[in-house]
Amino acid sequence: MVGNAERRAEILAQHGRLRRMVHSLLDTAARLPGDESEAEILWEQFATLRFALAQHLLDEEDLLEPIFARSDGTGAPLLVRMNVEHARQRATLSLLPSHRPRDAAALRTFAEIAAGMGRALLAEMDEEEEQLLSFWALGPSAKPHSGPGTP
Numbered sequence: 001m002v003g004n005a006e007r008r009a010e011i012l013a014q015h016g017r018l019r020r021m022v023h024s025l026l027d028t029a030a031r032l033p034g035d036e037s038e039a040e041i042l043w044e045q046f047a048t049l050r051f052a053l054a055q056h057l058l059d060e061e062d063l064l065e066p067i068f069a070r071s072d073g074t075g076a077p078l079l080v081r082m083n084v085e086h087a088r089q090r091a092t093l094s095l096l097p098s099h100r101p102r103d104a105a106a107l108r109t110f111a112e113i114a115a116g117m118g119r120a121l122l123a124e125m126d127e128e129e130e131q132l133l134s135f136w137a138l139g140p141s142a143k144p145h146s147g148p149g150t151p
Helices: 004-030 036-068 076-095 104-131
Strands: none
Touching: 004 036, 004 104, 036 076, 036 104, 076 104
16 A cells, blocks of 8 residues: 555655756747757657656656545545646647647747746646645655654
């Protein structure tokens, strides 16, 4: 059985990977317009981030829904909040292009949109960690356990 501390640690690790992806995407987007290789790199970073985020949302729901579906009802607002945020993120992903823009103007627009999405995702993960992944939301069992010999 996976405990709340392990669930929280897994989500935080995924957030760390997503943050690294977003920062790489932002760095590449800032270099555009560049040569064709920069455009291809940005598209690959975006496609990888899109897939990783979609998988993360599923993982997060699998890990957090059982906690927020508490029998006393106290987790219901947290569950609603997570589901609303995830629905919005999925809607945003569905609006983004599925093929790499080819002309320079479309590529600049795409770079701006991708960078904006990345910045929004960074802010949303920060907020989520403060609220949905807080020890208050997950309960005292979400606190990391001390190992032998540690205070």
